[in-house]
Amino acid sequence: MAPATPLLKLTGIAKSYDGHQVLSDVSLSLKRGEIIGLLGENGAGKSTLLNILSGVVPKDGGEIRRNGTVIAPRSYREANTRGIFRVFQDPALIGNLTVAQNLWFGWESLFRNAAGLLDQRAMQEAARGVLASGNLASVPVTKRVGALPPGLRQSLDIARAVALADRLQIQDPVILFDEPTTALDQSHEENFLHLLDRLRGRAGVVFVSHRLGEVLRSCDRVLVLKDGHLVTDQPVAGLTEPDLHRLMVGRERGANYYLGDLQRGGQDKGGAAAPPRLELRDLRLASGVGPLGFTIRPGEVVGIAGTDGSGKRRVAQVLGGDIEPDQGETLVNGQSIGKGSVAAxxxxxxxxxxDRQAEGLITSASLVANFQLPSLRDLFATRLGFWRETPARKAAEQRFRALEVKAPDGIDSPVLALSGGNQQKVLLAKWLERAPQVLVLENPTQGVDSGAREAIYRTIRQAATDGIAVLIVSDDLPELIGLSDRILVMVEGRITREIATPPEAKPEEAEIVADMIPAGTPAGAPEDAANVAADQIAILPSTSAFTPAHPIPSDDPQAPLSDLARISGNIHV
Amino acid sequence: MSEQSLSLPSARPWLQQLRPGDLLPIAVLAALILFFALRAESFLSPANLLIMSGQAGILLLVALGATLVILMGSIDLSVGSIILLTAAILSRAVNYGISDPALIILVVILVGALAGLVNGLIFTFGKVPSFIATLGTLSFFAGLGLTVIGGRSIYFDAPGVLSLSIGQWIPGVQNSAVIGLIALALVALVTNRTRFGLYIYAIGGNERVVRLSGIGLRRVKILAFVASGVTAALAGLLIASQLGSSGPSLGSTALLDSLAAIVVGGTALSGGVGGVGRTFLGVLIITVLVNGLNQMGVQDFAQTMIKGAVIVLAAIFTMASQRGLTIK
Structure with a gap:
């Protein structure tokens, strides 16, 4: 039997960013009517692979064949014309455009009237047809997408990919789903699984998801990416969720990866009477955070866990003075500090x-310039405001040597020339030089390779040993559990649980995940619930781990919406 | 001359920091001087050099303050109007009987500082882009200046004030040039050796990072606009003193000429990259160009066209060399 030409065949796909190999030698094929599940940890290269297939980023090497023809899409639009469609991880819709305008965004030329002008009515009519066939008939096509709830937006985004394939009269589309069920509630999710079944007849589907149950139910084959290599390609039949988990995580970590032996759980300086190193009192934000408060003792490492919408990032921003709370105060060593970053x-x-490239470091500036920035107020300038350059350079040299920062031209290299891990070390050095009382870290190892990770963990432990109160807000749950003395779980703007995580009794990931899900979320078995939240946690790292320019801030609902304009090749924003 | 980034490695002599792209303004300047020296006999005459030194000094003053603002990634469109306003006020003041140069200088600095303060306050507290803020004050200050002089030219006679610009403390060099060079030294010191200067570069690099580093942005921004106002006002003093009068068209070319000098020198309008050393070179280029074309007898209209072409070409080249700088 002669094998049919696959819908899609990849051979030896490779991609690197700044010398960091993200994908190496990835080969796979997708047959008509097949649904394959693509699994992998955050940063394994799943999104990069989809980016290459959908024309968002160019590949470095390898070959893509579509129905036997070599293609190399240079834009998402070009990928569309080749019959490749994608549902992006964050709904790629524009909030201030209507449902109909979003559905046909970038393809308005399909709706020209006799005069060559845009026929809005035809667009709306076609949109109604799409929604009706997707069980979304109740959505008004003239409504602005920004006014729709997230779950509905994601459903729209899914409908859009399929509708475009129909509209472009592509018989055998390849549809890439990048964690499409993240924001879907139960009914929308059923809709989606139903849609998958309908697609099975004629399309080829690549399905990225962290919901392993879903993958087992819907997919024919699973592929597992690990550190940019395809390590597994096998039929789903006979596999169980634990099997998938083992295939994904596989790598054995050293027992002391998070340096638990150095975990002290804080120091009692001056006994119980001494004020805590950090206290956040009665914080409230109009955006729906609080009331909440907590304290951290000197040398204690406290983690905040929560999903994207939990408000955990806001807490870190308040402490750093980035946003000013509507109510509440921050106390350091019992003293109330003012608002704003100058006071902090x-x-x-x-x-x-x-987001170290947008918020942490001036990437076009040198290492030493970044290093000295917060300390020009005292350490590296005279009282008259003259720059004390020599001490600044000496201190920078010393810090960077201790952290083993690798830079081409030493401390005069621009930050841009450094790998993500080295950039993160520079950012840490910049703050450690101030000998802070409190260290607030947000996703401290995001987009950081494993070698630098260990150095960063060592640095955090050392900071705690030195008596600094450490707060970690992270999407990386294993890291949070491994590093923290206790974890505060945030749900919908409030702290709902506190979990002690001493070195000898670290809780399981699933245990914390179950606490992170907002009440009222439909959840089946506890395991399912765990996967829902694990999925949500994963959003940030896997989008931005290897996005060199501007990772999307996690709590900003507007940011992902602009993606559509960026990826639609015909528009430059 | 801290060129590409915020660091100024004192360990290395500044020449070694120069990159090929940095040499471009110097080459352009040399080529222009050579060209005009060959084509216009009077170009290198002592009399013309004297005039050029004065022209360069005044343009340098305006451009120095403007450079500070541009390094932050902002812009001050009102410098020409501040020149007009200052000249108007000082000619009225002289005619009222205030003829002590020291007092006049004080008044001028106050007027400039106040105008810059207005710009800075609107910019920072009004939270409008500097382009909009100073577009408004461009119009407002000009109108105010015209009101002060009633829309006419006003002549004044105060020998002390007149000699401020065209006098020669150093024989063979106009005082305007000396004042410009002193200001250059001061602003270079501020940008390269002080906290304020480093903040200016950093703001141009990434304002959000600066804010999250616990630095009060407002004060830095307002100070930069005040500095820009003061240098523009001093330029206004020198221009008025040269002419012995102030009139409605005073300062009308200052904004474009100073912007041209800054861009031609290689300071990026987007901020963070460049410096006053570069602006100095740009000022020399624009001055030589304008003066040389005059000496050759090129028509005014043609001159304007040539100036425009030079600015765009320079911008293209500096953009290209900056791309080489940031991408590794």
């Missing part, structure tokens, strides 16, 4: 933001 830094709070 003055009181000894060091805030390491999650």
């Amino acid at each position: 830094v003055g009181a000894g709070i060091a805030f390491v933001p999650g």
Whole structure:
């Protein structure tokens, strides 16, 4: 029997960013009517692979064949014309456009009237047809997408990919789903699984998901990416969820990866009477965070866990003075500090933001320039404001040597020339030089390779040993459990649970995940619930781990919406 | 001359920091001087050099303050109007009987600082882009200046004030040039050796990072606009003193000429990259170009066209060399 030409065949796909190999030698084929599940940890290269297939980023090497023809799409639009469609991880819709305008965005030319002008009515009519066939008939096509709830938006995004394939009269589309069920509630999710079944007849589907149950139910084959290599390609039949988990995580970590032996759980300086190193009192934000409060003792490492919408990032931003709370105060060593970042830094709070290229470092500036920036207020300038350059350079040299920062031209290299891990070390050094009282870290190892990770963990442990109160806000749950003395779980803007995580009794990931899900979320078996939240946690790292330019901030609902404009090749924003 | 980034490695002599792209303004300047020296006999005459030194000094003053603002990634469109306003006020003041140069200088600095303060306050507290803020004050200050002089030219006679610009403390060099060079030294010191200067570069690099580093942005921004106002006002003083009068068209070319000098020198309008050393070179280029074309007898209209072409070409080249700088 002569094998039919696959819908899609990849051979030896490779991609690297800044010398960091993200994909190496990935080969796979997708037959008509097949649904394959693509699994992997955050940063394994799943999104990069989809980016290459959908024309968002160019590949470095390898070959893509579509129905036997070599293709190399240079834009998402070009991928569309080749019959490749994608549902992006964050709904790629534009909030201030209507449902109909979003559905046909980038393809308005299909709706020209006799005069060559845009026929809005035809667009709306076609949109109604799409929605009706997708069980979404109740959505008004003239409504602005920004006004729709997230779950509905994601459903729209899914409908859009399929509708475009129909509209372009592509008989055998390849549809890439990048964690499409993240924001879907139960009914929308059923809709989606139903849609998958309908697609099975004629399309080829690549399905990225962290919901392993879903993958087992819907997919014919699973592929597992690990550190950019395809390590598994096998039929689903006979596999169980634990099997998938083992295939994904596989790598054995050293027992002491998070340096639990150095975990002390904080120091009692001056006994119980001494004020805590950090206290956040009665914080409230109009955006729906609070009331909440907590304290951290000197040398204690506290983690905040929560899903994307939990408000955990807001707490870090308040402490760093990035946003001013509507109510509440921050106390360092029992002293109330003012609002804003000037006061926060003055009181000894060091805030390491999650988006190091947009918020942490001036990437076009040198290492030493970044290093000295917060300390020009005192350490590296005279009282008259003259720059004390020599001490600044000496201190920078010393810090960077201790952290083993690798830079081509030493401390005069621009930050841009460094790998993600080295950049993160520079950011840490910049704040550690201030000998802070409190260290607030947001996703401290995001997009950081494993070698630098260990150095960063060592640095955090050392900071705690030195008596610094450490707060970690992270999407990486294993890391949070491994590093923290206790974990505060945030749900919908409030702290709902506190979990002690001493070195000898670390809780399981699933145990914390179950606490992170907002009440009222439909959840089947506890395991399912765990996967729902694990999925949500994973959003940030896997989108931005290897996005060199501007990772999307996790709590900003507007940011992902602009993606559509960026990826639609015909528009430059 | 801290060129590509915020760091100024004192360990290395500044020449070694120069990259091929940095040499471009110097080459352009040399080529222009050579060209005009060959084509216009009077170009290198002592009399013309004297005039050029004065022209360069005044343009340098305006451009120095403007450079500070542009390094932050902002812009001050009102410098020409501040020149007009200052000249108007000082000619009225002289005619009222205030003829002590020291007092006049004080008044001028106050007027400039106040105008810059207005710009800075609107920019920071009004939270409008500097382009909009200073577009408004461009119009407002000009109108105010015209009101002060009633829309006419006003002549004044105060020998002390007049000699401020065209006098020669150093024989063979106009005082305007000396004042410009002193200001250059001061602003270079501020940008390269002080906290304020480093903040200016950093703001141009990434404002959000600066804010999250616990630095009060407002104060830095307002100070930069005040500096820009003061240098523009001093330029206004020198221009008025040269002419012995102030009139409605005073300062009308200052904004474009100073912007041209800054861009031609290689300071990026987007901020963070460049410096006053580059602006100095740009000022020399624009001055030589304008003066040389005059000496050759090129028509005014043609001159304007040539100036425009030079600015665009320079911008293209500096953009290209900056791309080489940031991408590794």
